[in-house]
Each structure stands twice: as C-alpha cells, then as structure tokens.
Amino acid sequence: MACERTWRKSSYSGGTGDSDCVEVSLAQDALVRDSKNAGGDVLAFSVPAWRSLVSWLS
Numbered sequence: 571m572a573c574e575r576t577w578r579k580s581s582y583s584g585g586t587g588d589s590d591c592v593e594v595s596l597a598q599d600a601l602v603r604d605s606k607n608a609g610g611d612v613l614a615f616s617v618p619a620w621r622s623l624v625s626w627l628s
C-alpha cells in the first residue's frame with residue numbers, strides 16, 4: 571500500500587494553489603514533482619543528497 575504524502579510548494583512561487591512550480595514532499599526521502607503534472611514523474615533524492623542540494627542552492 572502506498573503511503574499518503576504531503577506536498578509543499580516553494581514560498582518563492584507564492585505557495586498558492588493557482589501558481590505553477592515544483593513541489594517537494596519530505597518523508598524518509600525527498601520527492602520533487604511539477605505542480606502542473608502532479609500525477610507525472612518525480613525526482614527522488616536521499617535525505618543527505620537533498621540537504622546537499624539545498625545547501626548548495628542557498
């Protein structure tokens with residue numbers, strides 16, 4: 571059974587339901603998807619890889 575995930579939009583996109591951007595779901599891993607295609611493909615990152623990416627982008 572698939573677990574239900576909570577998806578969040580970037581605060582830089584306005585974080586509202588009508589803006590298009592990427593969304594992230596943080597659980598035991600980090601999944602990233604296109605908000606315009608929520609049922610489409612996702613990018614999956616391990617927690618250390620996600621932290622490294624976010625640190626590098628900051």
